[in-house]
Amino acid sequence: MKTAAIFLIDGFEETEALTTTDILRRGGVVVTTVSLTGKSEVISKNKIPVRTDAMFDDVKAHNFDMLILPGGTLNIKDHNGLQELIKKYHSEGKLIAAICAAPAALGRAGILAGKTAVCYPGLESHLAGAKIGTHIVETDGNITTAKGPAVTPFFALKLLEILEGKAMANEVAEGFLIPLVSAHL
Amino acid sequence: MKTAAIFLIDGFEETEALTTTDILRRGGVVVTTVSLTGKSEVISKNKIPVRTDAMFDDVKAHNFDMLILPGGTLNIKDHNGLQELIKKYHSEGKLIAAICAAPAALGRAGILAGKTAVCYPGLESHLAGAKIGTHIVETDGNITTAKGPAVTPFFALKLLEILEGKAMANEVAEGFLIPLVSAHL
Numbered sequence: 232m233k234t235a236a237i238f239l240i241d242g243f244e245e246t247e248a249l250t251t252t253d254i255l256r257r258g259g260v261v262v263t264t265v266s267l268t269g270k271s272e273v274i275s276k277n278k279i280p281v282r283t284d285a286m287f288d289d290v291k292a293h294n295f296d297m298l299i300l301p302g303g304t305l306n307i308k309d310h311n312g313l314q315e316l317i318k319k320y321h322s323e324g325k326l327i328a329a330i331c332a333a334p335a336a337l338g339r340a341g342i343l344a345g346k347t348a349v350c351y352p353g354l355e356s357h358l359a360g361a362k363i364g365t366h367i368v369e370t371d372g373n374i375t376t377a378k379g380p381a382v383t384p385f386f387a388l389k390l391l392e393i394l395e396g397k398a399m400a401n402e403v404a405e406g407f408l409i410p411l412v413s414a415h416l
Numbered sequence: 417m418k419t420a421a422i423f424l425i426d427g428f429e430e431t432e433a434l435t436t437t438d439i440l441r442r443g444g445v446v447v448t449t450v451s452l453t454g455k456s457e458v459i460s461k462n463k464i465p466v467r468t469d470a471m472f473d474d475v476k477a478h479n480f481d482m483l484i485l486p487g488g489t490l491n492i493k494d495h496n497g498l499q500e501l502i503k504k505y506h507s508e509g510k511l512i513a514a515i516c517a518a519p520a521a522l523g524r525a526g527i528l529a530g531k532t533a534v535c536y537p538g539l540e541s542h543l544a545g546a547k548i549g550t551h552i553v554e555t556d557g558n559i560t561t562a563k564g565p566a567v568t569p570f571f572a573l574k575l576l577e578i579l580e581g582k583a584m585a586n587e588v589a590e591g592f593l594i595p596l597v598s599a600h601l
Contacts, residue, residue, distance in 0.1 A: 246569075250430070252462060253429075257462065275438075277442065278441065279437060280467040281466055282467070367593075379592070379593040382593060384431075409566045411537075411564075411567075412566040412567055
């Protein structure tokens with residue numbers, strides 16, 4: 232079974248964090264929600280209190296298959312422990328994903344140089360050295376980035392495809408009613 | 417300010433409940449998350465623990481502008497207090513919304529007869545007396561229903577339009593990056 236850690240800080244964007252968790256768990260990925268605040272309960276951007284599965288210090292040495300950073304606030308780039316973890320995973324070629332404001336944390340870690348990446352429109356100056364992509368989700372090697380809230384299901388399904396394959400991603404997309412929505416837009 | 421109550425039971429679909437809360441709060445609606453379980457912490461379908469704002473018995477006499485029922489489990493139709501509240505609101509012509517499995521609760525309450533409604537594909541037998549709609553979101557008079565998880569942003573934006581007007585719904589849609597996603601599908 233594949234594993235992922237998703238990192239929550241006060242002000243996290245609820246759709247970006249929780250729809251991603253929803254979709255990955257539907258696809259059988261073991262997702263651990265990890266508090267960066269020192270408290271198990273973290274409060275979302277729009278004031279939804281969520282109890283996380285684990286504290287950062289308790290799982291930072293775990294060997295996850297993927298690190299996932301939701302947006303909502305640029306503060307996620309200021310956590311020094313997470314910065315070290317991002318650098319370590321990247322140096323080992325391991326999977327890292329971020330959406331909305333959170334690609335700024337990858338920029339600060341210095342891992343976007345020469346990579347195609349995206350973020351919430353207007354925050355591109357935080358993507359140090361990246362080539363700014365043209366799609367709503369961009370995967371370049373081990374790094375996947377996405378633009379923001381409404382993109383979340385497509386970001387999460389891309390991560391699921393990377394972890395569990397296209398057949399599983401398609402199966403979860405169908406249950407989530409993605410084809411039905413796409414046909415109506 | 418407009419107010420809405422969204423009702424959570426163990427097994428609630430996280431995207432349907434929390435993205436709806438996210439979008440309505442972005443638009444200035446005062447949303448109260450209400451536990452139907454007797455415990456303040458409710459556990460979602462994919463095991464995300466969320467602390468609700470209020471218990472059902474403490475707010476059932478409040479005068480909300482809208483009642484919202486997320487899906488995830490048909491069990492939401494079995495809460496007798498919520499059934500009484502749905503019937504009371506409907507008898508006064510007040511706003512009621514449900515998505516995915518939750519329109520079954522409106523069917524059990526007997527308020528869908530002659531109304532156009534939708535639900536998660538395959539659960540239509542629970543929509544007693546309704547005309548099954550052809551859109552992903554259907555509004556018929558005071559009742560709005562929608563099909564399921566990926567439909568949630570469009571369901572929530574429709575509710576926001578009903579409560580706060582089209583200009584506010586468009587503004588929130590833009591910040592949520594809906595137009596950007598629609599252009600890429």
